[in-house]
Amino acid sequence: xxxxxxxxxxxxxxxxxxxxxxxxxxxxxxxxxxxxxxxxxxxxxxxxxxxxxxxxxxxxxxxxxxxxxxxxxxxxxxxxxxxxxxxxxxxxxxxxxxxxxxxxxxxxxxxxxx
Amino acid sequence: xxxxxxxxxxxxxxxxxxxxxxxxxxxxxxxxxxxxxxxxxxxxxxxxxxxxxxxxxxxxxxxxxxxxxxxxxxxxxxxxxxxxxxxxxxxxxxxxxxxxxxxxxxxxxxxxx
Numbered sequence: 721x722x723x724x725x726x727x728x729x730x731x732x733x734x735x736x737x738x739x740x741x742x743x744x745x746x747x748x749x750x751x752x753x754x755x756x757x758x759x760x761x762x763x764x765x766x767x768x769x770x771x772x773x774x775x776x777x778x779x780x781x782x783x784x785x786x787x788x789x790x791x792x793x794x795x796x797x798x799x800x801x802x803x804x805x806x807x808x809x810x811x812x813x814x815x816x817x818x819x820x821x822x823x824x825x826x827x828x829x830x831x832x833x834x
Numbered sequence: 835x836x837x838x839x840x841x842x843x844x845x846x847x848x849x850x851x852x853x854x855x856x857x858x859x860x861x862x863x864x865x866x867x868x869x870x871x872x873x874x875x876x877x878x879x880x881x882x883x884x885x886x887x888x889x890x891x892x893x894x895x896x897x898x899x900x901x902x903x904x905x906x907x908x909x910x911x912x913x914x915x916x917x918x919x920x921x922x923x924x925x926x927x928x929x930x931x932x933x934x935x936x937x938x939x940x941x942x943x944x945x946x947x
Contacts, residue, residue: 724877753933762840762939763878763923768932775932810877819929820866820885825877 722747724826726811732832738799741829743811745792749824751817752794754786757808757828766809769794770817798831806833837861838926840938848946853911855941857924860905864926864936869898869909872921872940881922882909914945 725744733739745752754766765778769788786796792813798805808830812823839858847853859867865886870878884891884898884907891898897910911918924938 751933753935755937760939763925763935763937765934765936768934770932776934778934812877814933817933819927819931819933820883821933822868822880822883823870823878823933823935825870825879827875827877 724811724813724824726809726826726829728829729827730830730832732834733801734834735801735803737801738797739801739831741796741798741809741811741831743794743796743813743826745794745811745813746824749813749815750792751814751821752788752792753812753814753817753823754794754796755810755812756780757810758806763810766796768817775817801833803833806831835860836938837864838924838936838938840924840941842941843939844942844944846944846946847914849916850913853909853914853918853943853945855909855911855922855924855943857907857909857938858905859907859926861926861928861936862905863928863930866927866929867898867900867907868925868927868935869896870923870925870937871918872923878923911943914943916945916947919943919945 753768768776814821868883869881872878
C-alpha cells in the first residue's frame, strides 16, 4: 500500500506570491490533516478535511486555506506569502479521522520564502 | 501558548542504556497521548500511545508512563539503539472531537554507539 504522497518536495517562493501544495492520502483513507513544522514551534495543526468538508481548523490566518477532492486528495494554499511562512508542511491521513486514530504522515513539502 | 511542552530540546544516551524523554501538558481536556518519531527528510511515524484511563503502556523496548495528576508523561526506551536516534514528538488529543492533534516541539535523541 502506497504511503502518503506530498508534492512538490521543495519550493522556493518570494514574498507576496502564493503557493499550492498537494497531498495524496493512503488509499482508502478519507481524513487528511495539514501541519506546519518550524524549529521553535514544533508541529502546529492547520486544518482537517473529511469527505470534502473542513471539520477542524487551527489558529492560522485566512491566508492559509485548503480543500479536499472527492478522491480524498487534498491541496493547501497559502496566499500573500510572508517570510515567516517558511516551514515544512506536513500532510497526514487516517481512515475516518476519529480523534485517537494514528496519523500517517507524508515526507512533507519544504517551503522557503525569500 | 504551548499546551504540550517538551522542555529538553536534545538528549544524548549511550547505546544499551535507558533513554527517558519527558513531556508536560497543560490542557486537562487532553485524554489521549501519543509519541511520534521523526527521522530527517521523513514524516513523523507513530510510535506508541496511551489513554488517560491507563498509567502505563508497553510495546517492546518502548514504554510510555502517564501521571495525570502531574500532567506529565514520559517515554522510556530500553535498551537504546543507534537506530533510535531521531526527533521524538509528544502529542495530545481531546478524544471528544475530531482529529486535532497538539504536538510538542520535539526532543532530539542521539544514541551514541
